[in-house]
Amino acid sequence: MRIFLIVAALAAGCDATQAHKAAPDLAQIARPTPPPAFQPSDLPRIDVHTHIEPGALPRAIKLLGSHHIVHIINLSGGSPGGDGLEETLAEANHVGHTTVFVNPDFREIKKGAGYGARMAAKIKVGHDLGARGVKISKGLGLGYLDAKRQLVAVDDKALDPVFEMAGKMGMPIAIHTGDPKAFWKPPTPDNERFDELSVHQSWSFFGAPVSWDDLYGQFERRVARHPKTIFIGVHFGNDPEDPVRVAQMLDRHSNLYIDTAARVPEIGRVDANHDAARLRAFFEKYQDRILFGTDVGVGNAAEDLMLGSTGATPPGPSDVTRFFESTWRWFETNDQAIPSPTPIQGRWTVDGIGLPREILEKVYSKNAMRLLGIKLD
Numbered sequence: 001m002r003i004f005l006i007v008a009a010l011a012a013g014c015d016a017t018q019a020h021k022a023a024p025d026l027a028q029i030a031r032p033t034p035p036p037a038f039q040p041s042d043l044p045r046i047d048v049h050t051h052i053e054p055g056a057l058p059r060a061i062k063l064l065g066s067h068h069i070v071h072i073i074n075l076s077g078g079s080p081g082g083d084g085l086e087e088t089l090a091e092a093n094h095v096g097h098t099t100v101f102v103n104p105d106f107r108e109i110k111k112g113a114g115y116g117a118r119m120a121a122k123i124k125v126g127h128d129l130g131a132r133g134v135k136i137s138k139g140l141g142l143g144y145l146d147a148k149r150q151l152v153a154v155d156d157k158a159l160d161p162v163f164e165m166a167g168k169m170g171m172p173i174a175i176h177t178g179d180p181k182a183f184w185k186p187p188t189p190d191n192e193r194f195d196e197l198s199v200h201q202s203w204s205f206f207g208a209p210v211s212w213d214d215l216y217g218q219f220e221r222r223v224a225r226h227p228k229t230i231f232i233g234v235h236f237g238n239d240p241e242d243p244v245r246v247a248q249m250l251d252r253h254s255n256l257y258i259d260t261a262a263r264v265p266e267i268g269r270v271d272a273n274h275d276a277a278r279l280r281a282f283f284e285k286y287q288d289r290i291l292f293g294t295d296v297g298v299g300n301a302a303e304d305l306m307l308g309s310t311g312a313t314p315p316g317p318s319d320v321t322r323f324f325e326s327t328w329r330w331f332e333t334n335d336q337a338i339p340s341p342t343p344i345q346g347r348w349t350v351d352g353i354g355l356p357r358e359i360l361e362k363v364y365s366k367n368a369m370r371l372l373g374i375k376l377d
């Protein structure tokens, strides 16, 4: 047998021309087949962080529905009494698949003392109309001024009734405090978020009267003051740059949850504070307190579309595809160097954390269903 093999090998090698001719075919056979195109899991997703303009809900549901999102939370419900809440709720009831959050009416602050109680009363009206949670924007702490033209702090005592009312009504408060730390640094080309800051000069807080750390302290005092109120710290607990601090917050405050909206680029990056293994361990440990969100914004005009952030020009179909595909790949695979879902949020790629299906299911939908009483049909 052995001799036969040697002879056969010699025979095969004896005709150099023939061997050369056969080479392309052999090479083709030997070439590794490319990996199959990424297929996201079939799990239903609830997006807890969207901003939908009145009138644009059908378009939003169609867009998100074509990317596995079966239910959305519209955080931009407005306030009752002429600020859009009634209209937003009516449309949500008509179109379905939507939960609406009410926004506190911060215009009350300008009207003077007692604003907290007046705002709380409107939260109650919002609840009775059908709003299921409260959303507070980063304007609190960074933009809203009192009658003396001073910034109103996130932990302003006079606002306590708003947070107490939400707790009493069983309405979680999604709260955005601060912004990326790079927004407090000079908006120069060496700033890691320069692409965004050069398009949106007003997003820079360089030289702002309040520091990032002051704001975060205000946020923590607010969460600590209302243990019976559920808080959703949006954008990965308002500190995606520092998952260790977010973990400490979650350990200290059992009433705190977080969402992932618009921060996959931040938490998925590989740097001194982040790597895929550590983020996976974070998701394993806090799997019951993390909610999936996108920060997609949809308006009535075709160009009114935000995918976590906005650039100089509106996003096109390829941006939409990349946004969702990179997001699902990040959650579901261990792929490395995945294109950023939102490249304007930093010129780096992200490494996937490959969550197991049981955890994905919680983050994608089960946690939101439990927290907000959502039933999927």
Ligand SMILES: [Zn+2]
Binding pocket: 049, 051, 261, 295
């Ligand atoms: Zn948002």
